[in-house]
Amino acid sequence: MNGIKIFLSHKNEDSEVAGAIAFRLQQHHQIPVYLDVIDRNLDKTGPDLADYIRGEMEKCTQLLAVISAKTRESQWVPWEIGVATEKERPLASFINPPAAIPEFLRKWPYLQSQQDVDRYAMVSKSTRLLQENTLRKSTASVAQRTAFREFYTTLKAQLGQR
Structure with a gap:
């Protein structure tokens, strides 16, 4: 697995x-995807449902929201976008015609075709790989600095130096 899992947010009318x-x-x-239409655990309501969805979002590395003319009627899609933003997850939208991209979503990338979905997938993979490589190097660097510090502290102590 490549370390990516996408939470696919949408209104029921956009399930297809x-x-x-x-x-x-x-x-x-x-790329694994969480899509609620195949989730048998969605019989919860109110706060229990919100907690469950938040838990599923926690298992995902990014959010892709399907935006249509019906999205305005959704309470969940804006909420899920808000949670993803709060958790600093990469966010993008797929515009389902004839919908237009809402102004507040223009700050993030938006997709308009299956070819755009392909581009999104490729960038997601390359960005995730870059993030993992940077994290690995950063962790190694921190570990190296810690070891150096420990070496110097221990050696100076052994030598009676401050």
């Missing part, structure tokens, strides 16, 4: 589009 995106990401790009 969300399903097509999930299929493309999983089958063509081997």
Whole structure:
């Protein structure tokens, strides 16, 4: 696995589009997706449902929101976008025509075709790889500095030096 898992946020009326995106990401790009239409645990309500969804979002590394004319009626899509923003997860939108991208979502990338989904997948993979490599190097660097400090502190103590 490549360390990516996408939370696919959508209104029920956009389930078909969300399903097509999930299929493309999983089958063509081997990127796991959380899609609630295949989740049998969504019989919860109110705060329990919100806690459950937040838990599922916690297992994901980024969020892709399907935006359509019906999204304005959704309470969950804006909430999920807010949670992803709060958790500093990479965020993008897929615009399902005839919808237009809302002004507040223009600060993040938005997709308009399956080819854009392919680009999104490729960038997600390369960015995740870069992040993992940087983290590895950063951790190694921190570990190296800690070891050096310990070496100098211990040696100076052994030599009676401050």
